Amino acid sequence: MDVRLSTKRLILRRPTEADIPAVVAGFNDFEVVRYLTRVQYPYTEADARAWLATRQPPRPTNAHFGIELPGEGMIGFVSLQSELGFWLARHCHGRGLMTEACTALLDWHFDALPDDIVQSGAHVGNTASLKVQQKLGFVEWPGTELRFALSHGRDVPHIRTTLSRVDYEAAKSGLKSRSWM
Numbered sequence: 524m525d526v527r528l529s530t531k532r533l534i535l536r537r538p539t540e541a542d543i544p545a546v547v548a549g550f551n552d553f554e555v556v557r558y559l560t561r562v563q564y565p566y567t568e569a570d571a572r573a574w575l576a577t578r579q580p581p582r583p584t585n586a587h588f589g590i591e592l593p594g595e596g597m598i599g600f601v602s603l604q605s606e607l608g609f610w611l612a613r614h615c616h617g618r619g620l621m622t623e624a625c626t627a628l629l630d631w632h633f634d635a636l637p638d639d640i641v642q643s644g645a646h647v648g649n650t651a652s653l654k655v656q657q658k659l660g661f662v663e664w665p666g667t668e669l670r671f672a673l674s675h676g677r678d679v680p681h682i683r684t685t686l687s688r689v690d691y692e693a694a695k696s697g698l699k700s701r702s703w704m
């Protein structure tokens with residue numbers, strides 16, 4: 524069954540062929556892709572088509588949602604496979620949109636799997652991502668590890684993070700002052 528999630532400003536939905544130009548544009552911005560692990564740079568339309576062909580309807584353990592800003596179209600993605608991952612087109616940064624998108628995905632995920640521990644992380648120096656995760660209640664593991672990043676073609680230092688439902692609920696009450704909550 525297909526799933527659509529809504530927030531005050533956003534719709535999270537399955538990506539379609541019509542979203543390919545937005546995905547290609549988003550992934551050809553090195554300032555976005557440099558912080559991702561599994562996306563090559565440059566990124567072609569053929570890459571997007573091949574990726575889209577592998578998409579399945581979202582499940583709480585394996586979900587990949589396109590983020591639509593009504594009036595603007597697809598502006599990024601949020602996914603939860605073995606880890607929570609996300610990206611947003613650069614012109615949309617700094618408006619709280621990713622924190623908002625992640626809350627929709629995490630509410631849905633923890634409703635189905637309340638005892639799960641969600642894994643995530645970020646490249647060392649990815650202050651914005653770690654700030655989003657901190658606002659959501661993620662806790663950083665001590666130390667760093669190396670991860671191969673396709674866009675760099677080499678290992679980069681990486682911080683791992685985890686989130687329990689209890690920490691998420693506590694963090695969400697701290698987000699109540701945000702206008703989109």
Ligand SMILES: CC(C)(COP(=O)(O)OP(=O)(O)OC[C@H]1O[C@@H](n2cnc3c(N)ncnc32)[C@H](O)[C@@H]1OP(=O)(O)O)[C@@H](O)C(=O)NCCC(=O)NCCS
Pocket residue numbers: 554555556558559608609610611612615616617618619620621622623644645646649650651652654655
């Ligand atoms: C990470 C990313 C998704 C954040 O999206 P966003 O919608 O701008 O995030 P939000 O606005 O919800 O939150 C960002 C927070 O980081 C803060 N921030 C951003 N850059 C910062 C910096 N250089 N130093 C300190 N804080 C910073 C913002 O002020 C904001 O915190 P606030 O709400 O308390 O003010 C976006 O920057 C992105 O797509 N980056 C490239 C891809 C990426 O890094 N993906 C994650 C891989 S782990």
